[in-house]
Amino acid sequence: MATATYPPPPxxxxxxxxxxxxxxxxxxxxxxxxxxxVCYGGNYTTDDILPAWSLEDQGVRQLYPKGPNIDFKKExxxxxxxLQLHILELADILVERPSQYARRVExxxxxxxxLHHLLNSLRPHQARATLIHILELQIQRRKQAVEDxxxxxxxxxxxxKESIGTLEDTGASFVLK
Amino acid sequence: MDIISQLQxxxxxxxxxxxxxxxxxxxxSPPVRLSPNYPEPPANPTEDAENFAEQAKxxxxxxxxxxxxxxxxxxxxPLAEGGEEAQLKRIAELQAENDAVGQELQRQLEAAxxxxxxxxxxxxxxxxxxxxLKKPD
Numbered sequence: 635m636a637t638a639t640y641p642p643p644p645x646x647x648x649x650x651x652x653x654x655x656x657x658x659x660x661x662x663x664x665x666x667x668x669x670x671x672v673c674y675g676g677n678y679t680t681d682d683i684l685p686a687w688s689l690e691d692q693g694v695r696q697l698y699p700k701g702p703n704i705d706f707k708k709e710x711x712x713x714x715x716x717l718q719l720h721i722l723e724l725a726d727i728l729v730e731r732p733s734q735y736a737r738r739v740e741x742x743x744x745x746x747x748x749l750h751h752l753l754n755s756l757r758p759h760q761a762r763a764t765l766i767h768i769l770e771l772q773i774q775r776r777k778q779a780v781e782d783x784x785x786x787x788x789x790x791x792x793x794x795k796e797s798i799g800t801l802e803d804t805g806a807s808f809v810l811k
Numbered sequence: 812m813d814i815i816s817q818l819q820x821x822x823x824x825x826x827x828x829x830x831x832x833x834x835x836x837x838x839x840s841p842p843v844r845l846s847p848n849y850p851e852p853p854a855n856p857t858e859d860a861e862n863f864a865e866q867a868k869x870x871x872x873x874x875x876x877x878x879x880x881x882x883x884x885x886x887x888x889p890l891a892e893g894g895e896e897a898q899l900k901r902i903a904e905l906q907a908e909n910d911a912v913g914q915e916l917q918r919q920l921e922a923a924x925x926x927x928x929x930x931x932x933x934x935x936x937x938x939x940x941x942x943x944l945k946k947p948d
Binding site: 706707710711714717718721724725728742746749750753756757758759760762763765766769770772773776777779780783784786787790794 | 813815818819822825826829833836837874875878881882885886888889890895898899901902905906908909912913915916919920922923926930
């Protein structure tokens with residue numbers, strides 16, 4: 635019965651022999667990769683972007699109007715209605731002219747792609763809103779901490795003054811003793 | 812789950828309901844007469860036909876309900892600020908305020924630390940005096 639052993643660990647550990655005595659004698663860690671890299675035969679990019687507006691131009695026709703500010707709610711609702719209508723149309727066409735289903739199915743998948751793209755384009759907005767929320771929370775916590783510290787300092791001052799008073803009362807009697 | 816993920820899930824649900832509906836209809840529908848040349852197809856037992864009609868109604872009701880829920884979710888979207896620039900401006904404001912409050916906090920903290928040092932010093936002096944006063948008996 636032939637069993638294969640696991641491959642040995644990569645031999646780089648020998649380079650770190652004197653690390654304890656001289657941390658600089660070992661090689662530096664590799665710098666972070668920028669741009670595209672190849673991993674297990676696949677190309678990856680370090681810049682994760684939304685398959686941007688260009689997807690709509692190159693892949694799939696865009697059904698909602700382009701522009702700086704898109705009214706997401708309205709567009710989502712109208713796309714939903716379009717979807718329902720197309721489903722009905724598909725049902726009708728299957729009854730009357732079953733061989734022409736392909737075009738309708740394509741239309742329905744187009745609508746779905748548009749829907750998902752629209753939803754994905756809401757994600758950056760959501761990220762910024764989350765950031766705003768986190769910043770607000772942090773500001774609130776810091777203000778709270780400032781108030782706490784002020785209160786404690788004042789209380790400490792008060793205690794010190796009290797203790798001075800007490801000491802003066804007892805201290806005089808002590809010195810006279 | 813956040814609202815956008817819910818919306819995405821809802822879209823997928825609508826899609827799966829749609830293709831389940833069509834698949835079931837296609838699989839279970841009774842045969843129908845296509846041309847006057849061929850005889851009427853054999854009639855199937857009626858219970859099948861009833862169940863089938865019932866199922867078709869249920870499935871289409873589910874589809875419409877899912878679509879309505881999608882609309883409800885869209886209405887619940889908190890799209891308060893229109894525009895990326897408004898959001899970025901707000902982020903810049905908040906950052907400036909955060910920095911200011913942070914510096915205030917830092918100042919208070921340093922002052923408090925200084926006072927703590929002074930109090931410790933005084934306390935150790937007082938303790939020394941106490942000990943020294945106790946020595947001569």
